[in-house]
Amino acid sequence: MRRLAELLQSKQISSTEIVRGCLERIEETEPVLNAFITVDEEGALAQAAAADRRRAAGEPLSPWDGIPLAVKDNISTSGLRTTCASRFLRNYTPIFDATVVERVKRAGLPIVGKTNLDEFAMGSSTEYSAFGVTKNPHDPLRVAGGSSGGSAAAVAAEQVPWSLGTDTGGSIRQPASFCGVVGLKPSYGRVSRYGAVALAPSLDQVGTLARKVEDAAILFSLIAGADPRDAVSAGAPGFPVPVWDDTVVRGLRVGVPEEFFSSGLNEEVEKAVKRALQNLADQGAVLQPISLPTNEYAIDTYLTLVTAEASSCLARFDGVRYGERVEAADANTMFAKSRGAGFGHEVKRRIMLGTYVLSASHYEAYYEQAQKVRTLIKQDVARAFQEVDVIVTPTTPTTAFKIGEKRNPLEMYLSDLYTATANLSGVCALSLPCGVDSQGLPIGLQIIGDHFGEELVFQVAHAVEESVGRGTGSEV
Amino acid sequence: MKYDIVIGLEIHVALLTESKFLCSCATAFGAPPNTQCCPVCLGLPGALPLVNEQAVEYAVRAGLALNCEINHFSRFDRKNYFYPDLPKAYQITQDVFPICTNGYLEYYIDDVLRRTTITRLHLEEEAGKLVHSSGSIVDSEYSLVDYNRAGIPLIEIVTAPDITSPRQARLFLEQLRLLMLYMGVSDTKMEEGSLRCDANISLKPAGSTVLGTKVEIKNLNSFRALERALEYEAARQSRVLEQGGEIKQESRTWDERSGRTLSMRSKGDAPDYRIFPEPDLPPLRLEPDWVFRIRETLPERPLERLHRLEESYGLSRYESTFLVNYADFCQVFLELAEEGEDNTDLANLLMGDYARLAREQGHLEPQRLAGLLQILQEGLITHNQGKAVLEELFKSPLSAREIVKEKGWEVLKDPAQLKGVVQQVLTANSELVERYRGGEEKLWGFFVGQVMRTVQGKADPQMVNELLKGELTQKS
Numbered sequence: 022m023r024r025l026a027e028l029l030q031s032k033q034i035s036s037t038e039i040v041r042g043c044l045e046r047i048e049e050t051e052p053v054l055n056a057f058i059t060v061d062e063e064g065a066l067a068q069a070a071a072a073d074r075r076r077a078a079g080e081p082l083s084p085w086d087g088i089p090l091a092v093k094d095n096i097s098t099s100g101l102r103t104t105c106a107s108r109f110l111r112n113y114t115p116i117f118d119a120t121v122v123e124r125v126k127r128a129g130l131p132i133v134g135k136t137n138l139d140e141f142a143m144g145s146s147t148e149y150s151a152f153g154v155t156k157n158p159h160d161p162l163r164v165a166g167g168s169s170g171g172s173a174a175a176v177a178a179e180q181v182p183w184s185l186g187t188d189t190g191g192s193i194r195q196p197a198s199f200c201g202v203v204g205l206k207p208s209y210g211r212v213s214r215y216g217a218v219a220l221a222p223s224l225d226q227v228g229t230l231a232r233k234v235e236d237a238a239i240l241f242s243l244i245a246g247a248d249p250r251d252a253v254s255a256g257a258p259g260f261p262v263p264v265w266d267d268t269v270v271r272g273l274r275v276g277v278p279e280e281f282f283s284s285g286l287n288e289e290v291e292k293a294v295k296r297a298l299q300n301l302a303d304q305g306a307v308l309q310p311i312s313l314p315t316n317e318y319a320i321d322t323y324l325t326l327v328t329a330e331a332s333s334c335l336a337r338f339d340g341v342r343y344g345e346r347v348e349a350a351d352a353n354t355m356f357a358k359s360r361g362a363g364f365g366h367e368v369k370r371r372i373m374l375g376t377y378v379l380s381a382s383h384y385e386a387y388y389e390q391a392q393k394v395r396t397l398i399k400q401d402v403a404r405a406f407q408e409v410d411v412i413v414t415p416t417t418p419t420t421a422f423k424i425g426e427k428r429n430p431l432e433m434y435l436s437d438l439y440t441a442t443a444n445l446s447g448v449c450a451l452s453l454p455c456g457v458d459s460q461g462l463p464i465g466l467q468i469i470g471d472h473f474g475e476e477l478v479f480q481v482a483h484a485v486e487e488s489v490g491r492g493t494g495s496e497v
Numbered sequence: 498m499k500y501d502i503v504i505g506l507e508i509h510v511a512l513l514t515e516s517k518f519l520c521s522c523a524t525a526f527g528a529p530p531n532t533q534c535c536p537v538c539l540g541l542p543g544a545l546p547l548v549n550e551q552a553v554e555y556a557v558r559a560g561l562a563l564n565c566e567i568n569h570f571s572r573f574d575r576k577n578y579f580y581p582d583l584p585k586a587y588q589i590t591q592d593v594f595p596i597c598t599n600g601y602l603e604y605y606i607d608d609v610l611r612r613t614t615i616t617r618l619h620l621e622e623e624a625g626k627l628v629h630s631s632g633s634i635v636d637s638e639y640s641l642v643d644y645n646r647a648g649i650p651l652i653e654i655v656t657a658p659d660i661t662s663p664r665q666a667r668l669f670l671e672q673l674r675l676l677m678l679y680m681g682v683s684d685t686k687m688e689e690g691s692l693r694c695d696a697n698i699s700l701k702p703a704g705s706t707v708l709g710t711k712v713e714i715k716n717l718n719s720f721r722a723l724e725r726a727l728e729y730e731a732a733r734q735s736r737v738l739e740q741g742g743e744i745k746q747e748s749r750t751w752d753e754r755s756g757r758t759l760s761m762r763s764k765g766d767a768p769d770y771r772i773f774p775e776p777d778l779p780p781l782r783l784e785p786d787w788v789f790r791i792r793e794t795l796p797e798r799p800l801e802r803l804h805r806l807e808e809s810y811g812l813s814r815y816e817s818t819f820l821v822n823y824a825d826f827c828q829v830f831l832e833l834a835e836e837g838e839d840n841t842d843l844a845n846l847l848m849g850d851y852a853r854l855a856r857e858q859g860h861l862e863p864q865r866l867a868g869l870l871q872i873l874q875e876g877l878i879t880h881n882q883g884k885a886v887l888e889e890l891f892k893s894p895l896s897a898r899e900i901v902k903e904k905g906w907e908v909l910k911d912p913a914q915l916k917g918v919v920q921q922v923l924t925a926n927s928e929l930v931e932r933y934r935g936g937e938e939k940l941w942g943f944f945v946g947q948v949m950r951t952v953q954g955k956a957d958p959q960m961v962n963e964l965l966k967g968e969l970t971q972k973s
Contacts, residue, residue: 214545217543
């Protein structure tokens with residue numbers, strides 16, 4: 022991206038040209054990929070033209086002024102429809118920008134469009150979208166992962182240089198892993214959630230996807246930092262783009278949790294991750310076996326909390342103020358019919374589960390119990406970070422699976438097996454490619470850092486990227 | 498059988514903050530529908546709440562006034578239910594950890610000081626308002642929703658069940674209203690809904706310690722409604738019990754027209770609110786210093802003022818109560834009264850004609866009223882003339898002294914001049930004078946009247962009496 026910025030600065034390329042390039046690439050690849058729900062050609066070109074005028078006047082808003090991005094369609098964009106991949110919101114246009122959108126706009130980044138996702142970010146494959154499945158650019162018979170499947174695929178297929186996603190249990194890292202790109206789930210509270218449509222507020226974070234570690238860091242630097250509109254972001258520091266120093270690896274204590282390398286882990290994935298770990302060790306890192314015993318309960322805990330919070334967060338979609346309303350004789354019937362018609366199966370399943378675990382007679386057994394386990398998971402992770410600087414794991418147990426392969430929801434939920442822990446404990450985590458399997462499908466490596474430890478995570482990721490010698494794809 | 502009545506109250510007080518509880522929208526009453534709304538209070542997707550510090554301050558002020566413990570840690574919870582006036586389909590409230598607990602309120606019942614325990618006081622948000630097309634929900638073709646009110650901060654105050662009569666309940670509520678008014682936290686208008694009260698009532702055999710089944714009464718829109726509804730309900734329950742029946746635990750609504758409570762819903766139909774901790778807001782932590790400052794600047798409480806008026810200004814309970822109940826009159830009083838003196842005249846003036854005129858036309862500047870008191874004390878005018886001057890003060894910008902001068906209302910102070918008038922009257926009625934002297938003493942009033950009429954009421958009645966006495970006895 023630095024190269025692109027230089028080209029823009031030296032007027033060898035214009036923002037309009039870049040955006041046109043993106044739009045052409047989208048036109049060419051979308052029929053197969055379906056990464057976007059909405060492509061805002063007109064808006065993106067207008068923003069590019071404005072960026073070019075600023076450049077011409079010598080007043081760029083930032084070094085990245087004019088470099089376009091895509092935004093996951095559960096992040097509010099003023100005047101640009103935001104559907105959350107739901108029938109219910111297919112005609113909903115926000116009247117305000119999410120804070121992250123406001124911030125990238127302030128840096129001059131044109132928004133090319135809104136990317137596909139599992140409806141309301143509930144899923145791990147982008148199959149549960151009311152706007153069709155997003156295909157994996159490496160194999161269109163396979164899923165792109167999810168829920169930020171569109172944002173990952175668009176970056177991997179070079180439709181856009183970078184994108185924004187959201188991550189509640191792995192929704193940035195898992196598709197990044199499946200599509201062979203870099204994806205960051207920031208520490209809880211580091212990025213404002215204002216305007217990102219909530220799935221589970223105690224776990225949700227907005228993060229970045231790009232083809233290079235540095236680019237993910239640059240985009241992150243534009244959105245990080247406290248926002249007075251999100252109470253849980255109070256006190257969050259901003260994020261300057263790091264000066265890369267691969268010597269940080271020397272003496273670095275890398276935790277390798279045994280629970281993440283046990284049954285269920287695909288052999289090829291294990292091999293690639295271990296090779297990357299060996300590379301780190303070769304550069305002077307100290308690999309330290311650690312144990313996160315509570316990770317066994319992470320998925321159950323995650324599902325209990327996420328469904329509970331989601332059942333409450335999605336209750337506002339009642340047909341009264343916005344969204345699709347099905348008329349009925351009385352209010353309660355109108356609510357039921359509107360929600361019945363507007364929501365897909367997975368959303369309904371999770372709402373019912375969440376309603377159940379919060380109900381008076383089951384609250385203690387499920388929701389309260391899950392909160393207690395969450396505390397234990399947090400303590401586990403905190404204890405680990407007293408001994409190590411980062412934790413390295415596979416991002417997912419397998420590479421991208423086939424579309425339609427996972428029909429059992431419980432099987433699908435296991436996709437988050439290695440990622441949910443970071444959300445439950447609030448720490449940051451990044452996935453980057455560390456190789457391909459025998460079918461040429463990307464394998465993702467996850468680097469987990471302590472709370473607000475993004476700088477170190479990026480440094481380590483940068484070192485891994487250098488040693489792996491690949492980040493798939495090139496710049497537009 | 499004789500029964501003891503057991504009553505507990507739940508009071509909602511709308512706080513008079515400049516902006517709403519969780520967003521910065523205005524709170525003015527009576528604005529055109531849906532003109533005081535934003536993404537947050539409309540529950541738009543992605544919008545997040547932020548706690549208004551002023552609302553917290555007001556809640557603490559109310560809690561301190563009610564002698565509560567102020568909890569330095571409190572937490573917000575979500576109470577989930579569907580209703581068109583509830584934008585997020587959940588209410589942000591405080592369930593498990595309220596901001597204030599364990600206080601009391603003191604008030605008089607027939608000169609006996611009583612105390613009612615306040616179990617808890619917590620912060621929550623107000624819902625919007627439904628406007629039914631035909632005025633009633635039952636036969637309306639459609640309903641509209643006004644969200645101006647949605648998100649206004651409320652405090653809910655819950656008493657222990659230690660109120661033992663409908664009248665006591667009313668006196669408690671009146672004192673509570675006054676207290677909130679004195680604390681400046683609410684305008685406490687029952688008719689505008691800024692003060693609302695639900696009552697729980699049960700009966701138990703006289704002297705028994707076992708509580709009976711309670712019934713909740715809603716829709717109590719005035720102090721009178723509260724007392725009447727409780728009286729009705731106590732009688733109804735007593736009747737049911739006398740006939741060997743059982744009281745059903747239920748919610749009943751007060752029907753003002755028929756003067757009865759009507760069953761709304763039984764306990765079994767009560768919704769499951771699925772309350773859980775609000776993930777969008779961190780817990781509320783109060784600095785002890787901050788609470789201390791509020792405590793230090795707490796306004797005088799009505800009961801404290803009542804005692805002060807009695808002890809320092811020589812007023813009776815009756816006069817003090819009037820002034821305490823009408824804080825605006827009290828303000829005028831305190832501005833003009835002198836500590837340690839007998840201020841009965843001033844109090845009586847305020848409670849009499851002044852009260853009538855001020856309620857119609859608003860208060861006079863205290864200094865103009867002081868001018869009237871001054872000339873009354875000087876004897877420049879009579880008390881009767883004082884009334885006329887008071888009327889003029891409400892109409893004209895002139896001072897009391899200027900009014901008297903302009904109207905020529907000064908009392909005839911020259912005894913010689915008045916004596917002339919008296920003699921003139923007696924001479925003109927010599928026949929009656931004879932009859933008076935002959936023992937027809939009731940004619941005295943006639944002579945006084947004639948003198949007063951001649952001088953257009955501008956004479957000091959005392960002086961007239963003395964002069965008449967002198968003239969009539971002299972010649973006998």
